[in-house]
Amino acid sequence: MTSDNKAAITPATTRHNPWVRLWCGKPPSLFLLGIATAVTAVMAIPIIYVLIQGVQADPARWRLLLDQRIPALLQRSLGLAVTVTSLALLVGAPLAWLVTRTDLPGRDVWHWLLALPMVIPPYVGAMTYIIVFGPRGLMWRSFGSTFLDVYSFTGVSLVLASFTFPYVFLLASSSLRRMNRNYEEAAAVAGLSPAQALLRVTLPLLRPALGAGALLVALYVLADFGAVNMLRYSTFTTAIFYQIGSFDQSSAAILSVVLVSLTVLLLYLENRAKAGVRYSSVRGTWHCRQPVRLGKLKPLAMAFVTTVFLFTAVLPLAVLIFWSVTGIANGALDQRFFGFALNSFVTAGAAALIAGILALPVVYLRRRHPGAVSAFLNRLSYTGYSLPGVIVALGMIFLFNNYVRFLYGTAFMLILAYVVRFMPQSLQATETALSQVPPQLEEAAQSLGFSPGRVLRRVTAPLAVPGVMAGVSFVFVSALKELPATLLLRPAGMDTLAVRIWIEASEAFYHSAAPAALLIVLLSILPLKWMLSKY
Amino acid sequence: MLKRTMLLLVVTAIVLTALIGCTPRQTNTGKGEVVVYSARNESFVLPLLNSFEQQTGIKVRLLTGNETLVNKILEERNNVQADVFLSNDAGALEYLRLAEALSSNQSPALKIIDETYRADDGSWVGLSARTRVLIYNKDLISEEEMPKTLWELTDPKWSGQFMITRGGNGSMVAHVAALRAVWGDDKTTEWIGAVRKNAGAVVNGHGDIRRSVGAGEYAFGLVNNYYFHQQLSEPTNNNVGAIYPDQGEQGIGAFVNAAGVGLLNGGPNRSNAVALIDFLLQPDQQRAFAYTSMEVPLNPSVESNPIARPISEYTTMAVRLQDIGAMWADAKALIERGGLDLDLGQ
Numbered sequence: 001m002t003s004d005n006k007a008a009i010t011p012a013t014t015r016h017n018p019w020v021r022l023w024c025g026k027p028p029s030l031f032l033l034g035i036a037t038a039v040t041a042v043m044a045i046p047i048i049y050v051l052i053q054g055v056q057a058d059p060a061r062w063r064l065l066l067d068q069r070i071p072a073l074l075q076r077s078l079g080l081a082v083t084v085t086s087l088a089l090l091v092g093a094p095l096a097w098l099v100t101r102t103d104l105p106g107r108d109v110w111h112w113l114l115a116l117p118m119v120i121p122p123y124v125g126a127m128t129y130i131i132v133f134g135p136r137g138l139m140w141r142s143f144g145s146t147f148l149d150v151y152s153f154t155g156v157s158l159v160l161a162s163f164t165f166p167y168v169f170l171l172a173s174s175s176l177r178r179m180n181r182n183y184e185e186a187a188a189v190a191g192l193s194p195a196q197a198l199l200r201v202t203l204p205l206l207r208p209a210l211g212a213g214a215l216l217v218a219l220y221v222l223a224d225f226g227a228v229n230m231l232r233y234s235t236f237t238t239a240i241f242y243q244i245g246s247f248d249q250s251s252a253a254i255l256s257v258v259l260v261s262l263t264v265l266l267l268y269l270e271n272r273a274k275a276g277v278r279y280s281s282v283r284g285t286w287h288c289r290q291p292v293r294l295g296k297l298k299p300l301a302m303a304f305v306t307t308v309f310l311f312t313a314v315l316p317l318a319v320l321i322f323w324s325v326t327g328i329a330n331g332a333l334d335q336r337f338f339g340f341a342l343n344s345f346v347t348a349g350a351a352a353l354i355a356g357i358l359a360l361p362v363v364y365l366r367r368r369h370p371g372a373v374s375a376f377l378n379r380l381s382y383t384g385y386s387l388p389g390v391i392v393a394l395g396m397i398f399l400f401n402n403y404v405r406f407l408y409g410t411a412f413m414l415i416l417a418y419v420v421r422f423m424p425q426s427l428q429a430t431e432t433a434l435s436q437v438p439p440q441l442e443e444a445a446q447s448l449g450f451s452p453g454r455v456l457r458r459v460t461a462p463l464a465v466p467g468v469m470a471g472v473s474f475v476f477v478s479a480l481k482e483l484p485a486t487l488l489l490r491p492a493g494m495d496t497l498a499v500r501i502w503i504e505a506s507e508a509f510y511h512s513a514a515p516a517a518l519l520i521v522l523l524s525i526l527p528l529k530w531m532l533s534k535y
Numbered sequence: 536m537l538k539r540t541m542l543l544l545v546v547t548a549i550v551l552t553a554l555i556g557c558t559p560r561q562t563n564t565g566k567g568e569v570v571v572y573s574a575r576n577e578s579f580v581l582p583l584l585n586s587f588e589q590q591t592g593i594k595v596r597l598l599t600g601n602e603t604l605v606n607k608i609l610e611e612r613n614n615v616q617a618d619v620f621l622s623n624d625a626g627a628l629e630y631l632r633l634a635e636a637l638s639s640n641q642s643p644a645l646k647i648i649d650e651t652y653r654a655d656d657g658s659w660v661g662l663s664a665r666t667r668v669l670i671y672n673k674d675l676i677s678e679e680e681m682p683k684t685l686w687e688l689t690d691p692k693w694s695g696q697f698m699i700t701r702g703g704n705g706s707m708v709a710h711v712a713a714l715r716a717v718w719g720d721d722k723t724t725e726w727i728g729a730v731r732k733n734a735g736a737v738v739n740g741h742g743d744i745r746r747s748v749g750a751g752e753y754a755f756g757l758v759n760n761y762y763f764h765q766q767l768s769e770p771t772n773n774n775v776g777a778i779y780p781d782q783g784e785q786g787i788g789a790f791v792n793a794a795g796v797g798l799l800n801g802g803p804n805r806s807n808a809v810a811l812i813d814f815l816l817q818p819d820q821q822r823a824f825a826y827t828s829m830e831v832p833l834n835p836s837v838e839s840n841p842i843a844r845p846i847s848e849y850t851t852m853a854v855r856l857q858d859i860g861a862m863w864a865d866a867k868a869l870i871e872r873g874g875l876d877l878d879l880g881q
Contacts, residue, residue: 136750136772232738242878245603246703401614409616492570492617493596503577503599507742 028369036365036377039358043420044383046395047260053398054257057250065254069239073255077235077262080156080228081221087161088217091308092168093210097198098301100176103291105298110305111173112532117312118166119524121481121498123226124517125163127505128319129155130230156233162312163227164220168213170531175209176202194292208274215270222263223388225484230505236262237388241484244394256391263387320521323514332515337500341519344496347411347486348479351418355426356472358419363430381427384420389485392421396489414489418479425478426471433467434460470530477524568594569807572604573621574705575794576742579828580621586823587814593807602627602705608636608799618802619811625652625793626709628659629860638800644813652793652833652856661793661856662815663830664846667710668789669697669778670763671755672748681755684781685714688757689729698736698744698756702727702870703877706741706759706792712859712866713790713852720869727873737875749775759792764829764842779849788850793833 020027028036095114099107117125132138133148133155140146149155183205187197222237229238236259243252294301324332362381366374384392396417400408407413437460445455483498490499497516504513573580577599584595598617600607605627608620612634622628631637637658645657652661671681676696682688688697700707715723731737735753738744744756745765749772763777781787796812798805814820818837825832831839831846839845867877 135747135752239878245601246606246877248606401610405614408614409611490598491596492572492598493594506739507576507578508746 022373023369023371026369026371028365028374032361032365032369033373035361036374039362040377040380042358042416043423044380046392046399046417046420047383047387049398050253050256050391050395051260053250054253054255057254061250062254065251069255070258073234073236073239074258074262076233077222077237077259079153080160080233080235081218083153083157084160084164084221085214085218087157088165088168089210089214091161092165092213093172093206095165095169095305095308096172096176097202098305100173101202101292102294102301103298104294104301104305110309112528113309113313114169114305115166115528115532116309117163117316118170119521119528120163120313120316121226121483121517121520121524122160122163122220122224123230123483123505124320124501124521125316126150126159126227126230127501127510127513127517128316129159130505131319131323131510132315151232153233156228156231159227159231160221160224161217164217165308165312167216167220168210171209171213171216172206175206179205211270211273215266218266219263222259222266225388225390226502237390237484240388240390240394241488244390244397244488249394249398252390252394256394260387260391317521320514320518323510324518327511327513327515330511332512337515340495340497340500340516343494344480344498347415347494347496348418348476350411351415351422351479352426352472352476354415355419355423355475356430356468359423359426359430359468359471363427363434366431367434378427382424384423387421389417389421389482390488392417393485393488395420396485409491411491411494414486414491417485417489418475418482421482421485422475422478425474426468429471429474430464430468433464433471436467437463470527473527473530477527480520480523566592566594567804567807568596569619569804569811570596570598570617570802571619571621571811572598572600572608572617574600574602574604574623574627575621576828579824582827583815583820583824586820587811591810591814593810595811602703602708605631609634612636612801615799615801615803617799618804618808620797620799621794622659622705622797623665623792623794624705624709625659625661625795625856626712626859626863626866627705628795628797629654629857630863631797632656632658633860636800637797638802638805640798640809640812642809642813644816647816647818647836648833649835652795654857657798659795659797660812660816661795661833662821663794663825663828663832664791665706665759665761665794665830666779666789666791666846666849666851667706668758668760668763669755669780670745670748670758670766671776671778672751672753673774673776675751675754678776678778681776681778682780683778684786685757686726688733689726691733694733695735696754697734698738698747698753699730699734699875700741700744700757701737701739701878702875703867704740708863708866708870709792709859710790711870712862713792713854715862715866715869716854716858717787717852724869724873727870727875731873731875745775746772749773760831760843761829764840767842768829779844781852782850786850788852790852790854791846793856794830 095110098104099110099114104110129150130137133146133150134140135146135151137146137150139148148158150159179202183201184197187201188194192200222235224235225237225241228235229241236255240252240255240259243249243255362378366378396413400413441459441463442455445459446452450458480496481498483502486496486498487502490496495503497520501513501516501520504510504516571580571584577597580597580599584597587593588595598604602622602624604620605622608617608631611617620628620631628637632654637654639656639658640660641657645653645660648660648662652664653659669681671678682690682693687693702708702711711723711727714726718726736747738747741758741762744753744758745762747753748756749766749769751772755778760777760779763775766775767773779789781789796815798808798812802808815824816834818834821832821834821837824830825837825843826840829840829843831843871877
């Protein structure tokens with residue numbers, strides 16, 4: 001990690017200074033440390049504040065909620081998370097295997113076609129399912145039966161699984177691609193049938209990827225507001241949203257404490273499951289091998305892949321396009337629409353830019369000045385990660401209405417909520433980008449007499465910029481899609497596209513909702529392309 | 536160099552966000568702006584606010600929400616954001632007035648509305664009447680078969696057949712507050728519990744009810760009368776009727792609420808807010824308002840949509856709207872005690 005050799009020439013006296021030792025001999029300037037600390041504080045304070053409020057809330061309220069609401073909500077939230085995660089695994093893992101390991105026709109195309117549902121925000125997906133399978137939807141009008149009750153547990157589970165299984169699919173296929181095939185070959189040589197090899201060799205090797213995918217899906221389900229609420233289900237997240245709406249902030253804070261504990265528990269369990277098993281895989285011996293022949297099962301495999309694609313991508317996109325065309329023919333793209341789009345772009349753009357900039361000092365500190373302090377700051381900056389937007393929004397309302405009144409009710413509050421919520425995406429991308437810059441290049445430049453600033457400008461920055469920009473675009477798209485915090489924090493007269501989709505869909509004005517939804521979906525495809533090249 | 540670049544970036548970011556944060560507060564017309572919180576359906580409000588903008592040059596910033604805006608207004612009392620509150624329900628307005636969140640308004644324009652439908656200090660004024668009725672699907676149930684009083688909804692024979700809104704819906708809260716005044720707390724709580732048990736579906740808003748009853752998913756539902764009028768005007772699924780409940784000599788009468796507008800205390804643009812309220816009281820605007828929303832205007836000289844039955848034609852509940860305000864918050868607690876949740880999916 002060290003990129004220069006200052007530590008080596010530091011006089012022995014300062015090396016025994018505890019401050020210097022804390023930083024492994026490379027203490028940062030106070031300026032950098034100050035900025036990184038400030039950024040971290042901004043990221044973590046809103047949520048910590050909510051948690052403190054929740055813990056300190058009136059014990060009588062706690063008791064009331066523990067008796068009445070919390071058991072039911074726990075059951076509903078966990079039930080949904082477990083069901084959706086299982087469905088996503090059952091669909092995502094076999095698809096990944098089919099696409100990477102078999103002679104499935106057109107598997108390279110399927111690789112990105114099956115990732116497509118990821119660009120459809122679940123609340124938009126839910127809207128399309130209501131249009132088609134709703135009590136008086138397309139199916140009912142065409143065939144006299146809805147086939148599926150969208151407003152049921154089954155309905156919510158299927159809809160959420162449809163738009164989250166790509167997380168499992170992508171992580172599993174990426175892992176399968178990188179997996180050293182010698183183990184599978186060894187299994188074959190040892191006399192295992194392909195099915196046995198799959199179960200006893202490939203699947204165990206795939207476990208970390210499946211675990212990570214399952215974790216992402218479960219966290220997503222726990223945090224989702226839009227789809228869950230549109231389909232008339234309830235979880236902790238929707239309950240917190242309504243409590244904030246009715247400004248019962250202490251109840252909202254109490255429920256938030258429980259939800260955060262649940263999230264932390266999930267992260268812990270996944271971590272432990274990972275730690276329990278050690279995998280070591282030798283890379284670099286990978287070579288091309290004949291794909292598994294599906295033989296007679298090929299039509300069955302094709303039917304499976306096509307069905308999944310049909311219900312998770314073709315159906316929602318077709319519905320969106322149809323209603324968009326209807327809407328545009330009726331003049332949906334009026335001045336108001338462009339106003340909403342502008343509001344979306346300005347808020348999401350500002351958030352993305354700020355998240356991109358603020359990530360730099362934190363990541364830089366961690367990379368160039370490793371140690372307990374920088375690791376701690378880095379960890380804290382990830383607080384917004386995996387936490388529902390409603391809790392971030394609650395923190396914003398608490399803080400701004402009590403301490404920063406002049407900014408309360410401005411777009412700044414909303415933008416900051418986006419930054420807190422999505423900054424981890426930018427941190428991750430920046431971290432990856434910087435770690436891919438070989439330190440030797442920087443050292444070589446320095447040894448040629450470049451000043452550290454010049455090294456940064458001429459060597460590090462040009463190499464890292466694409467990755468940092470990818471992070472910025474991730475944040476942009478995430479902020480564009482964000483619904484609950486936007487609903488709670490938008491200033492008067494500043495509706496965004498996501499808010500409009502919500503309002504129009506709740507009035508069943510699908511022709512007004514569809515163009516905005518389609519625009520968001522199209523914009524989300526850009527970062528998907530980047531992600532696919534990575535996985 | 537690194538420091539300077541970072542400093543520059545940070546400063547740019549802060550300046551940029553500060554600029555964006557402030558933009559909505561600046562206006563380009565010079566006439567200023569007015570911030571409206573509205574619990575009303577946006578499609579009824581928007582045309583009026585647009586013509587106000589065009590006629591006066593005052594920019595309107597609208598935040599559409601629901602009855603929880605009452606809580607938002609109270610929460611923001613020390614940091615008032617809005618100037619005007621458009622409410623579906625006089626109970627909520629009177630509740631805000633009692634909490635001193637509204638400011639008195641001496642504008643003479645208010646006099647056009649009968650004083651039963653406005654606050655004594657003019658801080659809120661009713662604009663249109665909305666009566667609680669039972670909308671029913673004529674294909675599924677006949678007028679004779681329909682329950683004629685609200686109490687009949689507690690009969691198990693209606694189990695699963697009708698729809699109600701969630702308990703926190705503004706119209707529902709005001710209705711329960713009025714029932715308390717007539718029935719007392721115990722009978723009202725019992726009614727809520729039994730109705731909750733019998734209801735086939737508890738939904739977010741009345742729009743869901745009229746569409747579902749019109750489409751035949753349920754036989755009938757409890758709504759405000761203009762939702763019935765709206766369903767009647769749909770091109771399809773419009774074979775619906777309405778029962779005005781509790782009529783006759785023994786009946787307690789149908790509950791009539793008023794949608795209205797309140798002037799917020801300490802709002803940033805008071806004079807523009809008063810101008811907007813005056814504007815909404817103009818006969819032309821009242822007519823436009825009543826025709827699009829299909830409610831009944833409270834200004835007697837303004838004709839209503841012919842589809843709507845005038846208030847004079849049926850018995851109404853003898854409860855003054857002002858009296859509901861004090862019961863408003865309590866009514867919510869009572870609804871929850873009765874077993875009907877304020878929000879969906881609790």
